[in-house]
Amino acid sequence: MSTRIDPEISPDAGLAAADQAVLEIEDVDIVYRTSGGPLHTVRDVSLRIARGESYGLVGESGSGKTTLARGAVRFLPSNGSVTKGRVRLSGTDLLGASQNEMRKLWGARIGMVHQDPSAAVNPAMRVGNQLDEMGRTHLGMSKAQARVKSLEMLNRVGMPDPEAVVERYAHQLSGGMLQRVLIASALTTDPELLIMDEPTTALDVTTEAVILDLVQELLGSVRHAVLFITHNLGVVARVCDTVGVMYAGEVVEEGPVKTVFKQPLHPYTVGLLGAVPRLTAGKADLELVAIPGFIPRPDALPPGCIFAPRCPMVIDECRAARPQLVDVGPGQRSSCIRWVDVPEEAERPRPVRDTSGESFSGYGRELLEVRDLKKYFKGRGAGKGRSAAVKAVDGISARVTEGFTLGIVGESGCGKTTFIRCVSGLEEPTAGEVLLQGNKLAPSVTDRPYDALKKIQMVFQNPDVSLNPQRTVGDIIARPVQQLGAVPKAEVPQRVAELLQAVHLPQAYAARLPQELSGGEKQRVAIARAFAAEPALVICDEPISSLDVSVQASLLNLLAELQRSAGTSYVFVSHDLAAVRHISDWIAVVYLGRLWEVGPTARIFEPPLHPYTEALLSAIPIADPEIERERVRLTGSVPSAVNIPSGCRFHTRCPRKIGDICEREEPPWRDGKKDHSICCHIPLAELAASQRHALDGMYGSADAVGSAAPAPADTGVGDAEGSSTGSDTGAEVGPDTGAEAGSGRGGS
Amino acid sequence: MDQEQPPPITKPSRFKRAADVWGRVRRHPPTVIGLAIVVFFLLMAVFGPVIAPYKFSDQIATARLQGPSWEHWFGTDQFGRDVMSRLLWGARDIFLVAGFGTALAVLAGATLGLISGYAGRWVDEGVMRFLDVLLSLPPLLLAMVLLGSVGPSRFNIIIVVGVLYVPMVARVVRSVVLDIKTREFVEAAKLRGERGSYIMSREILPNALPALAVESSMRFSYAIFLVASLGFLGLGVQPPAPDWGLMVNEARSWFDQAPWMLFFPAGAIAFLIVGVGFLSDGMRRILWPTGVSE
Amino acid sequence: MLRYLLRRLGLIILTVLAASLIIFAITQFLPGDVARLIVGQFATEQAVENVRVELGLDKPIHIQYLNWLGGFVTGDWGQSLTSRVPVRPLVFDRLWNSSWLAFLALLFYVPLGIFLGVLAALRRDKPSDSVITAFGMTFAGIPEFVTGLVLISVFAFGFKWLPANSSIAPGATFWEALPQLILPAITVSLVSLGYITRMTRASTVKVMDADYTRAAYLKGLPRYQVLLKHVLRNSLLPTVTVIFMGIGWLIGGLIVTEQVFGYPGLGRLIVGAVQKQDLPLIQASSMVVVTVFAISNLIADLLYVVLNPRIRLQ
Numbered sequence A: 001m002s003t004r005i006d007p008e009i010s011p012d013a014g015l016a017a018a019d020q021a022v023l024e025i026e027d028v029d030i031v032y033r034t035s036g037g038p039l040h041t042v043r044d045v046s047l048r049i050a051r052g053e054s055y056g057l058v059g060e061s062g063s064g065k066t067t068l069a070r071g072a073v074r075f076l077p078s079n080g081s082v083t084k085g086r087v088r089l090s091g092t093d094l095l096g097a098s099q100n101e102m103r104k105l106w107g108a109r110i111g112m113v114h115q116d117p118s119a120a121v122n123p124a125m126r127v128g129n130q131l132d133e134m135g136r137t138h139l140g141m142s143k144a145q146a147r148v149k150s151l152e153m154l155n156r157v158g159m160p161d162p163e164a165v166v167e168r169y170a171h172q173l174s175g176g177m178l179q180r181v182l183i184a185s186a187l188t189t190d191p192e193l194l195i196m197d198e199p200t201t202a203l204d205v206t207t208e209a210v211i212l213d214l215v216q217e218l219l220g221s222v223r224h225a226v227l228f229i230t231h232n233l234g235v236v237a238r239v240c241d242t243v244g245v246m247y248a249g250e251v252v253e254e255g256p257v258k259t260v261f262k263q264p265l266h267p268y269t270v271g272l273l274g275a276v277p278r279l280t281a282g283k284a285d286l287e288l289v290a291i292p293g294f295i296p297r298p299d300a301l302p303p304g305c306i307f308a309p310r311c312p313m314v315i316d317e318c319r320a321a322r323p324q325l326v327d328v329g330p331g332q333r334s335s336c337i338r339w340v341d342v343p344e345e346a347e348r349p350r351p352v353r354d355t356s357g358e359s360f361s362g363y364g365r366e367l368l369e370v371r372d373l374k375k376y377f378k379g380r381g382a383g384k385g386r387s388a389a390v391k392a393v394d395g396i397s398a399r400v401t402e403g404f405t406l407g408i409v410g411e412s413g414c415g416k417t418t419f420i421r422c423v424s425g426l427e428e429p430t431a432g433e434v435l436l437q438g439n440k441l442a443p444s445v446t447d448r449p450y451d452a453l454k455k456i457q458m459v460f461q462n463p464d465v466s467l468n469p470q471r472t473v474g475d476i477i478a479r480p481v482q483q484l485g486a487v488p489k490a491e492v493p494q495r496v497a498e499l500l501q502a503v504h505l506p507q508a509y510a511a512r513l514p515q516e517l518s519g520g521e522k523q524r525v526a527i528a529r530a531f532a533a534e535p536a537l538v539i540c541d542e543p544i545s546s547l548d549v550s551v552q553a554s555l556l557n558l559l560a561e562l563q564r565s566a567g568t569s570y571v572f573v574s575h576d577l578a579a580v581r582h583i584s585d586w587i588a589v590v591y592l593g594r595l596w597e598v599g600p601t602a603r604i605f606e607p608p609l610h611p612y613t614e615a616l617l618s619a620i621p622i623a624d625p626e627i628e629r630e631r632v633r634l635t636g637s638v639p640s641a642v643n644i645p646s647g648c649r650f651h652t653r654c655p656r657k658i659g660d661i662c663e664r665e666e667p668p669w670r671d672g673k674k675d676h677s678i679c680c681h682i683p684l685a686e687l688a689a690s691q692r693h694a695l696d697g698m699y700g701s702a703d704a705v706g707s708a709a710p711a712p713a714d715t716g717v718g719d720a721e722g723s724s725t726g727s728d729t730g731a732e733v734g735p736d737t738g739a740e741a742g743s744g745r746g747g748s
Numbered sequence B: 001m002d003q004e005q006p007p008p009i010t011k012p013s014r015f016k017r018a019a020d021v022w023g024r025v026r027r028h029p030p031t032v033i034g035l036a037i038v039v040f041f042l043l044m045a046v047f048g049p050v051i052a053p054y055k056f057s058d059q060i061a062t063a064r065l066q067g068p069s070w071e072h073w074f075g076t077d078q079f080g081r082d083v084m085s086r087l088l089w090g091a092r093d094i095f096l097v098a099g100f101g102t103a104l105a106v107l108a109g110a111t112l113g114l115i116s117g118y119a120g121r122w123v124d125e126g127v128m129r130f131l132d133v134l135l136s137l138p139p140l141l142l143a144m145v146l147l148g149s150v151g152p153s154r155f156n157i158i159i160v161v162g163v164l165y166v167p168m169v170a171r172v173v174r175s176v177v178l179d180i181k182t183r184e185f186v187e188a189a190k191l192r193g194e195r196g197s198y199i200m201s202r203e204i205l206p207n208a209l210p211a212l213a214v215e216s217s218m219r220f221s222y223a224i225f226l227v228a229s230l231g232f233l234g235l236g237v238q239p240p241a242p243d244w245g246l247m248v249n250e251a252r253s254w255f256d257q258a259p260w261m262l263f264f265p266a267g268a269i270a271f272l273i274v275g276v277g278f279l280s281d282g283m284r285r286i287l288w289p290t291g292v293s294e
Numbered sequence C: 001m002l003r004y005l006l007r008r009l010g011l012i013i014l015t016v017l018a019a020s021l022i023i024f025a026i027t028q029f030l031p032g033d034v035a036r037l038i039v040g041q042f043a044t045e046q047a048v049e050n051v052r053v054e055l056g057l058d059k060p061i062h063i064q065y066l067n068w069l070g071g072f073v074t075g076d077w078g079q080s081l082t083s084r085v086p087v088r089p090l091v092f093d094r095l096w097n098s099s100w101l102a103f104l105a106l107l108f109y110v111p112l113g114i115f116l117g118v119l120a121a122l123r124r125d126k127p128s129d130s131v132i133t134a135f136g137m138t139f140a141g142i143p144e145f146v147t148g149l150v151l152i153s154v155f156a157f158g159f160k161w162l163p164a165n166s167s168i169a170p171g172a173t174f175w176e177a178l179p180q181l182i183l184p185a186i187t188v189s190l191v192s193l194g195y196i197t198r199m200t201r202a203s204t205v206k207v208m209d210a211d212y213t214r215a216a217y218l219k220g221l222p223r224y225q226v227l228l229k230h231v232l233r234n235s236l237l238p239t240v241t242v243i244f245m246g247i248g249w250l251i252g253g254l255i256v257t258e259q260v261f262g263y264p265g266l267g268r269l270i271v272g273a274v275q276k277q278d279l280p281l282i283q284a285s286s287m288v289v290v291t292v293f294a295i296s297n298l299i300a301d302l303l304y305v306v307l308n309p310r311i312r313l314q
């Protein structure tokens, strides 16, 4: 069972049984005093969490979810206050309590786990001493007793070698370990209410999976009430019983996780669920449901329903009065006045693109080739210790053909970003070459001719720093048009207008400064800038990861659309497998500076899988509580790129390691069906056999919002794959070690 | 906290942004006080010599060491010179000397910092080591020894102030450049083949300006401090110039008989420096709130 | 750790060497002929030439530099041109006096500055914070000669509590000299007091906003415990550096203050030497000041490393 459903206290019962309520929030308003006047950040929110219940509060940034939690436990910044309503913890009135009384509740009866574990642990104090504070302050323990308790707690959260850990400082522990420490600390006093505020957001997906396992396990054994705050619907589906969806400071829908995910009854919930890219379908199959517009600011709320400006189902009545949350089913409540019509609306067929034979005519001409690229950095902190080389990229080859997307996935620190920076010339590779249409490119961007520069452009990760804050949007787009576009000066404004239109921004935005745009809009400008000189290849470095889910979807759609109309190739780098799956034709999986699996997208998602890919896939929290999956978990953290493990670099964490050979010998590349290759000692047939059930559920669930039909593993031939039959097409990736691996494939 | 903030409702213009800045200045009393003081002294520097009743060197033999009166608002000194007139004349001096010195330091420092930070590698290493050496000499000591050797003319003082503060300005600018240089809009500029000079002047410099403005104003207050201290030590502008620091120095011998000779210039110095300091702090709050202090 | 220490030490020595080059270069511009100054205006050309040879002034400039540096390192600092006494004992004597003053000042402004800075941070944006911040900025902006003269006119001339002149007699014990030290010590402190207050406030505010401080509050720890164990431990780390880096200012302050009070310290010695263009004295005392400053920077570096586990345990 992936979701904990306690037979005695089912979520429904929890909601119904008022006497069981641990946390009760009633009609709470929270206001921030700002220089621009008061901001009603949270309005009229009520919720109740029963003993043993795990309540997931989801919402995008700006929805007020964190403010609500902070306000409930009286921990707001000094300019914020709860102006209305009641909050009770097992009957104790929290809003009336004095600061002193609150301090006695914090830690003792209310436990907190924070977002960024590396920032939430004091860097100047040993971890053990920080843990001991809980026992000493709240349980009246002596120093020695507290230490015993701390060790016991660390054991309970599955911390390896607690005796050593207590002597460490924060910087000596990984993010996952620190989060364990914080969870242990919060649980020391066995609090009635545990608040977890985005506890896994700052972690890598494989670490996140391990921490979520832990949370799930702890929740199964302890009678806490848990308030779990997150933006990730998949996480809610995994660890929560009840879900509340917040939008612009109000709860718009609430109910048992299973019900809400199966049949959401508010258009916003429907939108959120539809915006998440599926592991089952790519850009050719369906467009993601993007929610147009943006969350309104608390000082500029629309009249009536706050979602009305973005709602696809809006009618006149919606704008007349603010709708209230009403019961719409067992335990389920929605604030949409048309909730009855929501299921029907959601079932409406989503735009499925007919791509049969469309536009892929030029497909196959080679655009970019990267040969055995390496990038070593000098060891950090020159002088301290020996200057060991950090092997960020250690022999990666790749090919991209025209009109085609190569997706590169891997966790943070795997070298994927360094790789594309070397390709673009922002970083000079230590070895290897980059060829554009057969011509070797200079290693540094400063030495490349305009002609080459024009063809390769980039979209960066963080739109907040990728636009010069001092330039208007028009200037930002015009400059590359002039510089590279060979457009007569008089026609530049015309071209800028076209580009703005292509990225769906109003013409008036040309006069704006970046600070006057939202994050998603900024990223659109960055995309327009990249497309200004009609490049042949656009490298996208995590282009959506700093954005909200609904915005992510619209950007992925935009990228797909631009590719169709301009025939541009992409290299799309991300840690988000679902996003990569959505947009890519080919995928390469990177770990510790090397490739481990490459192939057409559909092949990557079915057995045989490289053990690392398998773990990545298994780690993704799926936004469907019904799914049960086999768990493949990675232990430990990524080894440093200075001391790369011998043999197979993945052997220190590999769940399928077959013995000494993995430690001794570099694994060979093995070719599977249709250009699919895996670098592992295990033969592919064996891998496939053992992974038969690995992806169950990933494809086969009743999809809440009715996405395209799942592709059965054996016949799964997407359009992209169908057209990439020749062994020369696509990103061919060969290992640097040579012949024995590259054997099966032609044309290198 | 919220990345996905929608754009403001109205379309702001540069004028509105200026109005915003003024609105924020107004809400912070120390900044207003600082601004008022600086404007007051600036007017004094511009119009002082015009409105001064006497010339700074006019000696009225019949009125030596006289206390404040209608004739001489701030009294007279041992030579019968009108203290207020000397103060008014001296305002221009201190603004010019400290101002040009600061300007020199800012120009040279910003250029060095920009190039050093942008070029990186051995250029950066070389420039920074050199500046470190300059910084290893306490400022006042270096100023004294330098002026002692080259002679204390106004021009020399300006040069010395400039030399002294180049390292500080360069360091601040460099650290800001190092930060901006890694921003992605700079990389986007590289990707479209912009030259280094364009990137430095059009992409990086405009974004370093707020920090530079704050730093300049702070340097200016230190420069006044330094020039006044040098004057007091007798190593600055030489008599009979109406240098405020020098006036304080001369007044010490007559303290028993004519304390006004001391209080007015000393007060003027203190007010001016504190005023510039307050203003500079206000600028930091508004222009560069994320900047590390000093 | 030892490697680091040696590296820092090497760097400091290099810096001091470079500084010595600068000092030597600057002092070459001093007007006047040293040899002529020594033998007097009416000596013969031959006598001047003799002295010049004797002092090595006829040698090429880099030899002169090396000779001078060698002399400095081996303790041969030459004779004062004006008072005709050996420079070394004179400089050390004055350095000793200045150290007392500096020590007293540090004792006054460091704890007070930290206290006020932390207090202001704790009362952030409240009236008491504004008052402390405004006072800090004001103090930091008033030159020592103004403060000193105001203090003299109030406490020496006004109340007649303390002496206006601090030219302590040679051989006076600390307790005898103390009354004369108080006003100068306060004078030299105020600028640094403002500075320390401000920097402490800034770093404390930053730490109070840190996630781990919030986490500590939410653990339900008593306020004083959060403050002592979580906040101060982190926020005073940069302050330590600031204190030692501020020694450069302190030296500048001492120069002016000693002049105001007629205190026989190193600063006053340098001012006199510069005024009288006493070359050996200028060179030697500048070198001493540079060395002291360099050592204090070194200490700042080391303390930062020792107190910061993140660096210490690397």
Ligand code: SF4
Pocket: A266, A267, A268, A305, A306, A307, A308, A309, A311, A312, A313, A314, A315, A318, A323, A335, A336, A337, A338, A339
């Ligand atoms: S009330 Fe109207 S606008 Fe609001 S969510 Fe429902 S249909 Fe949409």
Ligand code: SF4
Pocket: A611, A612, A648, A649, A650, A651, A652, A654, A655, A656, A657, A658, A662, A667, A679, A680, A681, A682
């Ligand atoms: S070679 Fe061995 S360690 Fe590496 S992935 Fe395959 S099974 Fe795992």
